[in-house]
Amino acid sequence: SEDGWLNAWVDFNRDGKFDPASEAIATAEFLPAGSTILSFVVPKIEDVDPHSVVYSRFRFSSNTRLLGPAGVRADGELPNGEVEDYAYLNGDFDGDLDRDINDVDIMTKAIKNGEAGQTDLNCDGMTDQEDLTLLIEEIFGTYRGDADLDGDVDFTDFLQVSSSFGKKDASWADGDFDADCEVSFADFLYVSTNFGK
Numbered sequence: 001s002e003d004g005w006l007n008a009w010v011d012f013n014r015d016g017k018f019d020p021a022s023e024a025i026a027t028a029e030f031l032p033a034g035s036t037i038l039s040f041v042v043p044k045i046e047d048v049d050p051h052s053v054v055y056s057r058f059r060f061s062s063n064t065r066l067l068g069p070a071g072v073r074a075d076g077e078l079p080n081g082e083v084e085d086y087a088y089l090n091g092d093f094d095g096d097l098d099r100d101i102n103d104v105d106i107m108t109k110a111i112k113n114g115e116a117g118q119t120d121l122n123c124d125g126m127t128d129q130e131d132l133t134l135l136i137e138e139i140f141g142t143y144r145g146d147a148d149l150d151g152d153v154d155f156t157d158f159l160q161v162s163s164s165f166g167k168k169d170a171s172w173a174d175g176d177f178d179a180d181c182e183v184s185f186a187d188f189l190y191v192s193t194n195f196g197k
Contacts, residue, residue, distance in 0.1 A: 001032070001033060001058045002033050002062070003030070003032050003033050003062075004030075004031055004039050004060050004061055004062050005028050005029060005030055005031070005060070005061055005062070005063065005064050005065075006026045006028075006029045006031050006038075006058065006059070006060050007024070007026055007027060007029075007058075007061075007066065007067040007068075007087035007135075008024070008025045008026040008029075008056065008057065008058045008059065009023045009024050009025060009057050009058040009069050010023055010025055010040075010042075010054065010055075010057065011023060011040045011054060011055045011056070012042065012043055012045055012048075012054070013045050013048060014049065014053070014054060014055075018055075018073075019058055020068050020069060023055075024071055025038070025040040026038060026040075026058075027064065027066060028064060028066045028067075029066075029069075030066050030077070031060070033088065034137035051089075051090065051139065052089075053087050053088065053089045053122075054087070054088045054089075054090075055086070055087050055088075055096065056085070056086045056087065056088070057069055057083065057084070057085050057086075058083065058084045058085075058086075059071055059081060059082070059083045059085075060081050060082050061080055061081030061082075062079075062080055062081065063080065065081035067079065067174075069197040071083060073180075075142055084088050086136075090139060091103055091118045091121075091139040091140070092142055093106040093118055093119055093134055094106060097166070098122045099140065100149070101149055101171070101172055101173050103135070103185060104135065104136070104140075104149070104169050104171075104172040105172055105173075106119065107127060107131065107132055107135055107177060107179075108132070108172060108176065108179040108181070109130060109173070109180040110127040111119050111127050111129070111131075111132065111181075112179060112181055114126070114127075115127055119131060121125065121134045121135060122134060129179070132144075133154075142197075143173065143190075143194035143197050144177040144190040144194060145161075145187075145190040145192075145193070145195070146192040146194070147156055147160040147161065147172065147173055147174070147175050147177075148160070148173070149172075152196075152197065153174075153191055153194040153195050153196065153197050154195070154196070157175075157191055158191050158195070160173070160174070161174075161183060161187055161191055164183040165184075166182075166183060168181065168182055169181055169182075170182055170183045172195075175187045176192075177190040177191075178190070
């Protein structure tokens with residue numbers, strides 16, 4: 001709503017602290033009133049759990065000087081402004097800091113509707129079957145056919161698909177593993193192929 005300066009950080013190494021130098025994504029960056037898009041490079045960091053939460057902090061002030069993550073200037077002054085902290089968990093599309101079946105359903109709807117956005121995990125400009133495979137195999141650590149997302153494709157999953165066979169407007173929990181919103185023979189094939197994994 002007004003001109004100001006932004007200082008922002010992302011805890012890239014996920015150690016619970018904002019390093020003022022290596023994790024700064026905006027340093028006394030002037031922002032005019034209205035919407036502004038900023039871009040930054042995400043560093044490659046070894047030995048970081050890709051499934052952990054990433055925290056970020058944004059400090060906006062009418063003060064032009066550099067602020068640290070704690071919001072105190074080098075001279076000890078606390079300038080005016082606003083601070084917002086965010087937590088991001090990869091694959092948590094509903095923002096509840098938990099990855100569950102709701103997140104899978106959000107992705108399958110994005111596939112059906114031809115959307116991209118945050119569900120485009122491989123950043124190719126669309127949400128598609130490759131993104132669903134990344135979500136299920138890399139983030140959830142399981143396989144298509146695992147209706148209850150408990151980590152294995154078993155008889156319980158087979159029973160779920162059997163009881164939902166032919167259902168329209170189906171969800172992952174019903175056994176819609178190919179994101180076509182219907183439980184069909186294709187979904188049985190996923191259970192059969194991955195059974196016991």
